[in-house]
Amino acid sequence: MGAIRKKISELTPSTAFNGLWTIGVDALNRSVRVSLQYIADTIASLKSGVETAIGNADKAATRANTAAQNADKSRAAIEANEQTRQSNERDRLSNEQTRNGNETTRINNEKARKQAEQARAKAESDRVTEHATLKKNAEDATKAANDAANSVDASKKAAAEATKAANDAATNANNAATTANNSAKEADKQAGRAKEQANNPPKMGENGNWWRWDETAKKYVDTGVLAKGGVLYPSFIVDESDMHLIMYYQDQIAENQFVLDNETGHLKFIYQ
Incomplete structure (x- = not known):
């Protein structure tokens, strides 16, 4: 009995690849059968790998974008820092010029201070010499005054003693005269x-x-x-x-x- 031929459209449809095969040629140009399930699994694996690669690529792109943004921010920060550095450098140069000017002023002031110190030392030396002279003159004057005062004190003492003696004599004479007058009256x-x-x-x-x-x-x-x-x-x-x-x-x-x-x-x- 001959084989029964059916149209493909008349065949029972299959919704799974399991148990299904197809024919093909391998790399050596040999005819081979290929499991559709293997092909489906391979495609699914490739699809998963592609999806993973796409996901990784998306993540990499996101990271790249983030890195680019961070790089932009870093570049902007670097540029801002550079501007700040340049401004600070200008300020440093200006401060350095000011410091140099201050240093020059300090050196001039130090020279003036040394000159003033030399003048002060000379004035102090002159003052000490003058003070010694004035002190000696004062001591000589004090000694002369003390000698004069001692002489005056001696004269005053003698005068006081003479005055006291005269007063005592006068008092005694007055008392005697009073007594005599009283006696005469009595x-x-x-x-x-x-x-x-x-x-x-x-x-x-x-x-x-x-x-x-x-x-x-x-x-x-x-x-x-x-x-x-x-x-x-x-x-x-x-x-x-x-x-x-x-x-x-x-x-x-x-x-x-x-x-x-x-x-x-x-x-x-x-x-x-």
């Missing part, structure tokens, strides 16, 4: 009293009592003492040749009734 007073008593001696009154002269009242007053034998009260006279006061009495009673105070020169009457 003597005159006592002489006057004695003369008054002598001119007005005690007398017997009409009532038989002794009457005495009252110096204050300037009259005779009754003593209340009965007059009896002898002269009870003494009588006084002043010797004008020597101003001595002389008392006359006739009994011992009158002698004890009058006492002379040696300190004051007063004649005291002691009434009995």
Whole structure:
């Protein structure tokens, strides 16, 4: 019986490659059969590899873009830094010029300072020399002044001693004169009293009592003492040749009734 021929369109369709084969020629030009599943797996593997490669390429492109962006940023930063560096360099050069100018000024100032220091040292040396001269002159003047002061002090001391001696002598003379004047006044007073008593001696009154002269009242007053034998009260006279006061009495009673105070020169009457 002959083979039954069918059209391809009449064949049962297959939705999988497993178990399906095709024919082909290999690299040696030999006829071979090839599993469609192998081809499908190979294509899937290649597709996966391509997709992986594409993904890796995309990632690489992304990284490249990021790197490019970073490079751009870095380049911009480098350019900015370069501009900053150039600006800093210009500032450095300007500062260096300023520093050079300051250094020149410092050198000039140092020269001026050294000159001023030399002038100061010379002035100090001159001052020390002048001070030594002035000090010696002052010491000489002080010594001369001290010598003069000592001489003046000695003269003042001698003058003071002489003045004191003169003052003491004058004081003693004044005291002696005062004492003499007081004594003379007291003597005159006592002489006057004695003369008054002598001119007005005690007398017997009409009532038989002794009457005495009252110096204050300037009259005779009754003593209340009965007059009896002898002269009870003494009588006084002043010797004008020597101003001595002389008392006359006739009994011992009158002698004890009058006492002379040696300190004051007063004649005291002691009434009995």
